[in-house]
Amino acid sequence: MTTPESVDHAPIELPSEAQPERRLHPMSWLFVLIQQLKQFIVPILALFLFGRGDRNDLWSLVAICILGAISIWQFYTYRFRIGEDSLQIRSGLLQRSLRQIPFARIHNVGLHQTLLHRIFGVAEVRLESAGGIKPEAEMRVLKLDDALALEALVRRRRGTSAAVAASEAAADTGEVLHTLSTAEVVRVGLISNRGMIVVGGAFAALSQISPDLVERVLELIAYGMFGVVDSYGRGHEAAAVLLMLIAFIVMIRMFSVLIALLQYSGFRLEEHGRRLTLERGLLTRIRTSTPRRRIQSWTLREGMLHRWFGRRTLEVGTAVLDNGSHSQPRSLREVAPVATPERCDALIRHLAPELHWPPQDWRPLHRLTFWRLFVPQLLLAAVLGACALYEFGALGFVFVALWVPWIAYIAWQNARHAGYAVDGLTIAARGGWWTREWRFAEIGKLQAIRLGQSPLDRRLGMAHLLLDTAGGNALAKPLRLRFLPEAEARALHETLGREIARNALRW
Incomplete structure (x- = not known):
């Protein structure tokens, strides 16, 4: 007969209906306490620093003891059971709750390890759905082996028979798609402005x-x-x-390299069947897993420093919403922080072979795109030039005389590099000169499309299209086709609208 202690510490295996409930790691109360102390550290410090005299200085110790008791209470009242197709979580003593989370609903499995987690050999597990603002479940904490086993079970949530489980377990080794050496991580720091x-x-x-x-x-x-x-x-x-x-720039780059080493050391992108798994971090290790089909949009970025190093950055937007926290990433975003252009194209073709990247036929924008970019900057230069002329006299005129040719050159370069491409499966936009960007998405994954015109656009006979995909971040730059001829924009708006309606009916 299996004792409760052996059940709590037994390794996670393929689920069965008779599998008993399990507890978290015995040290989980410590990590819950640390998390609670982070939330209440300000009032506790206020009690400790400003509550001196009589017995007021003991209140901070009392508060810590209460938080510790709550943490231990949560450890003893938290249970979970792995079923055939779902995860059951039971918590609470006075106010009990039972949650059943189907594996099919879980789209992202995040493993979070701080330095303290790594010392104890544990990890925090976050199970996240496509549309939730908060994770479906946060498990603080599991043994690292159990956390990885739970991630594998979620990845194999369809497998119930032994044959299917064995075949999918063989694929758990994964195929390494991209890694970053220490030299590449240093390049990330030199390129970025973190x-x-x-x-x-x-x-x-x-x-x-x-x-x-x-x-x-x-x-x-x-x-x-x-x-x-x-x-x-x-x-x-x-x-x-x-x-x-020069000293200031060197200091900034040194900080950037240090941050890059902390964030991207050990960067490893793997493919496990239909899921992508990313692991990175020096002191704090982060591991996140997302199905490939959740990828909604793609972004290639190439700044001036990228070109000097012969590198690009490849990012994706997924249907798993981001909560805006960098310490608790909700989704896989940076597929390749730095890679050669050929490597970025190869990753795109491997992960989305139906997109036929890169497009062969880039269409130009409106013939007056240069003037659309130059006129607003010229008006701004006129206002600032008038202020400079009033304040500095002849020096202000020199400022305007030097600035206007420069902004004209930038507008010309941006207009020359801009374009868009549309085929039966993909819609893409490119733009920028100093920092170049290629943004594209599968037409079948578009959720909405909006046509817009500013007063200057209407005057010049152009329009823009704003394309929305599932799980878009309000802080992220949207996929937008700018400065299209108005007739082309309206025709494309009608065509894509019909495709979006057809896909909605299909689902």
Whole structure:
């Protein structure tokens, strides 16, 4: 006869109807306590720092003891059972709840490991659906082997017979699609501007804690710059400013490389049957799994630094909504943070062979696209130039004389590189010159389409189309075809509208 202790610590296997309920890892209460302390750390610190005198300083200790008791209570009242086609979760003592989550409803399995998780050999598991704002279930915490086994069970949720289970278990080894070496991770840091987030956040925090400290830092920077000027003479002012600018850029890139090493070390993209699994992170390991069919849109990005390194970034948008938290990613997003253009194209063709990427026939935009891009910038330059002319006199005129040709050149380059492509399966848009982007999606996965025109668009005889896919993030850039000839835009709007209606009836 199996004892309760052996049931709690037995490895997760293929489910059976007689499988008993299980508990979480014995140390799960500690991680629940840490999570609760993160939420209540501010009032607890306030009690500890400002509640001194008499017995008020004991209230913070009392609060921690209460949170610890709640964490232990949750551990002893949390049970789960793996059934044939669903996961049952029982929790609560006074207010009991029983949740049954079908495996077919789970579209993303996320495994989250901080440094403390890795020390104890455990992981936090999040089971997420396509349309939920919150995960269907959060299991803090399971042994890492059990978490991986649960992920495999969800991946094989169709397999009930031994033959099917054995055949799908053989596919669990997975095919590695893309990895990042340490040199590639360093390239990610050099290409990105994540270091600006660190610097900006540091100055914002200092300005809230001590505004005088920010002023002292700025004074120190100015003193260092003018000290160089005083040491080498006024003729070296430009060299001193250039030196400080180079030092600032180097510092930003160093922070960016450090963040990239923390986020992307050990990056590994694998394919398990019809699911994609991504694992990354140096101190905090994140593992997320999403079905390939949930991919709704694709984005290729290539900035100037990308071109210098001969790299691109490949991202996807999935039907699993993102909750906006970078610490708890809800879906697979970056398929390849950096890769060669040929490798990005090969990944797209492998994961979506029906898209026939890249398109062979890119169509140009409206013939007046240059003027549509240039006129708004010209109006802005006129306003700023008038202000500069009033404030600085002749120098303001020089500013306008130099800026107008530059914005005209940028508008010309952006108009020259823009275009769109439509075939029976794919709709794609490209644009940008300094930072180039290719965005595309399968026509069968479009959810809505909207035609729009600004007053200037109507004047120039052009329109734009906004295309919406399932699970779109409000903060993400949408798929948009801009500056199309109005007749082409209306015809495309009608054609795609019929296709969307046909797919809706089919489902």
